[in-house]
Amino acid sequence: MSDLLRRREVVKELLAGRGDALVISGLGAPAWDITSAGDHELNFPLWGAMGGAAMLGLGLALAQPKKHVLVITGDGEMLMGVGALATIAVQAPRNLSIVVIDNERYGETGMQETHTAHGVDLAGMAKAAGIAQTFMVRSRPGVSQLKKRIYAGEGALFAQVKVDPEKLPLVLPPRDGALLKNRFRAALLGPEAAHQ
Amino acid sequence: MKKTAESAWPDEVHALLKAAGVRQVAIVPDAGHARLITLCEKDKSMRVVRLTTEEEGVALLAGAWLGGEKGVLLMQSSGVGNCINMLTLPIACQFPLLMLITMRGDHGEFNPAQIPMGNATQAVLEAMDVIVKRADSAEDVAEMVSSAARLAFNTYRPVALLIGQRVQGAKDFRKLTQKVPQ
Numbered sequence: 001m002s003d004l005l006r007r008r009e010v011v012k013e014l015l016a017g018r019g020d021a022l023v024i025s026g027l028g029a030p031a032w033d034i035t036s037a038g039d040h041e042l043n044f045p046l047w048g049a050m051g052g053a054a055m056l057g058l059g060l061a062l063a064q065p066k067k068h069v070l071v072i073t074g075d076g077e078m079l080m081g082v083g084a085l086a087t088i089a090v091q092a093p094r095n096l097s098i099v100v101i102d103n104e105r106y107g108e109t110g111m112q113e114t115h116t117a118h119g120v121d122l123a124g125m126a127k128a129a130g131i132a133q134t135f136m137v138r139s140r141p142g143v144s145q146l147k148k149r150i151y152a153g154e155g156a157l158f159a160q161v162k163v164d165p166e167k168l169p170l171v172l173p174p175r176d177g178a179l180l181k182n183r184f185r186a187a188l189l190g191p192e193a194a195h196q
Numbered sequence: 197m198k199k200t201a202e203s204a205w206p207d208e209v210h211a212l213l214k215a216a217g218v219r220q221v222a223i224v225p226d227a228g229h230a231r232l233i234t235l236c237e238k239d240k241s242m243r244v245v246r247l248t249t250e251e252e253g254v255a256l257l258a259g260a261w262l263g264g265e266k267g268v269l270l271m272q273s274s275g276v277g278n279c280i281n282m283l284t285l286p287i288a289c290q291f292p293l294l295m296l297i298t299m300r301g302d303h304g305e306f307n308p309a310q311i312p313m314g315n316a317t318q319a320v321l322e323a324m325d326v327i328v329k330r331a332d333s334a335e336d337v338a339e340m341v342s343s344a345a346r347l348a349f350n351t352y353r354p355v356a357l358l359i360g361q362r363v364q365g366a367k368d369f370r371k372l373t374q375k376v377p378q
Contacts, residue, residue, distance in 0.1 A: 024259070044262060048284040052255030056285075059259025059267070062220060062243055081255075083248030091245060177289030181262065189264045196264065 004164040007101050010143050011072060012037045014099065014150065019068075021151075022060055022188065026053035026073030028108040029168075030101055034072055036171040041187035044180055045173045051081030054098050058088050061096035064188070068153060069095055075102040075116045075160075082125065088156055089130035097150045097157040098126075103165040111165060126158035135159040205363070206231035208338035209296070210239070213268055216345050218294075220245060220260045220267035222253030228298030228364040229270045250275035251282035257293055258285045266349060269295045273302070273317040273358070274310065283324045286354040293354035294345050295326075303332075304366035321356050332360035 011033040015023065023043045025031045030053075031045035046053055057071035078100045088096065104117035116122060127134040137146050137159055146159050174180055185193040209232055213221075221236040221244045223229070236242045247253050250271045257267040276297060286293040300307075301314015321328050327347060331340040340357050348355040 022263075046285075048288065049255060049282055051251070052258075052282055052285060055252045055255035056259035056262070058245070059220060059256035059261075059265075060263040061259075062245075063260050063263025063265035081252065084252055086248055087245065087252055091243075177285075181289045181291065184262055185264070188262075193264065 002164050005138065005140070005143065005161060006166065007033055007103065007163040008036050008168065010101065010161055010163060013143055014070070014072070014147055018070075021068040021070055022064060022184075024053055024057045024060065024069070024071045024073075026050070026071075026077035028074060028077070029103070030072045030074050030077070031173055032168070032171045033101065035173040039173055041183050043173065044184050047175055047177065050077055051084075053077055054081060054084040054088060057096055057098060058084070058091060058093065061093040062091065065093070065095055067095060067188075068097070068151060069093075070150060071096070071098045073098070073100055074107070075100055075104060075122065076106045076114045078122055079115055079120070082122075085126045085129040085131060085158070089126075092130075092132065092156055094132075094155050095153050097155055097159070099146070099150075099159045099161060101163055102160050103163050105165045107165070107167075111167070116160075121160075123158060123160040126160075131156045131158045133157040137161040203231075203334075205334050205337040206235060209341045210235040212338060212342050213345070214239065214241065216342075216349065217266050218268050218345075219243060219265045220257060221270065222247055222256050222267060223270045224250050224253070224272070224275050226270070226272035226298045226300075227367065228272070228359060228361075229296070232296075233270065250278045254279050254282040254285060254293065258289065258291045261291050266292070267294070268345075269293065271295065271297055273297055273299045274313045276317050276320060276356075277313050280320065280324060283326060283354060287325055290352040291354075292348040292352050294348040295354070295356040296341060296344075296359065297356055298359045298364065299361045302361035304361060306366060306369045318358060324354075326354045326356050328356050328358060330358045330360060332362050334363050337363060 061069040301310035
């Protein structure tokens with residue numbers, strides 16, 4: 001076995017003791033990762049809309065400035081919407097963290113390589129865009145440090161976490177988008193959310 | 197000077213977006229939206245979010261609604277093509293989405309490159325199950341925006357209002373080749 005970080009352990013550690021943090025995931029493996037850590041009303045896993053996870057996080061972070069908003073997504077998903085790094089840097093929400101679980105692969109379609117397998121440095125791109133805090137993480141102590149920074153709320157924050165391209169059993173969240181949205185809003189906004 | 201209907205619609209639209217509780221204003225600029233964008237930028241109750249591509253706005257406003265805020269997406273018709281797959285979000289999850297789209301490739305167009313997307317805008321949106329309304333005169337814009345906003349936010353659907361090129365007049369490229377007086 002490689003000494004690379006294991007994605008499910010990373011995500012589990014980042015979400016342990018999350019309190020009332022709001023969690024968005026990109027489609028595919030990151031959705032299975034956050035669900036593996038425990039299905040939660042304040043999770044909004046995407047089943048499609050590739051390239052949209054970080055921007056969804058931005059809209060949520062602007063609407064809920066007092067809550068930590070954590071976007072957990074994959075390298076392929078982030079690359080598809082990479083312009084969002086510029087948009088987020090300009091808005092600079094302190095409560096938004098984007099964590100890319102980078103296995104350097106398109107995992108759901110047969111483990112084809114992404115650009116990050118060929119040296120594309122997403123954390124460097126985020127830094128150049130002007131995102132306040134950026135991290136490249138390759139070790140367990142790095143994950144613990146990252147967790148502290150996420151819950152300190154001094155972002156915007158972007159982290160690229162290099163992980164083993166292991167194949168894992170899927171852990172599926174509910175897939176009815178209206179259900180995911182409605183339960184999230186009810187948990188966050190209370191019963192009146194149904195009457196907005 | 198009293199404003200004519202032609203010049204007053206952005207002010208009316210800004211006022212009714214404000215009254216509807218719109219907080220996040222996602223934009224890729226278009227000349228036709230210039231005054232409305234300026235009004236939103238001056239309004240402290242609104243947050244203008246400049247995008248790199250229009251599809252970012254579709255995702256942004258889904259996040260806004262998840263967090264209890266309403267928004268609007270302002271763009272030109274060529275941006276519709278950039279949004280198509282991202283429209284999965286409002287359709288699959290029943291998010292409200294209000295899009296105000298100024299048309300190019302429409303009334304009196306000069307630029308051939310604006311025609312393919314302009315001509316396809318309505319069909320492409322309708323193929324994605326977006327409700328499409330049109331306003332082709334300045335007098336109609338505010339009322340149609342109000343109607344589109346109510347449809348989107350009351351019925352949890354993506355709704356697009358196409359504001360015809362006739363409302364703002366086509367860009368005169370030949371005139372723009374003339375020397376600008378200093």
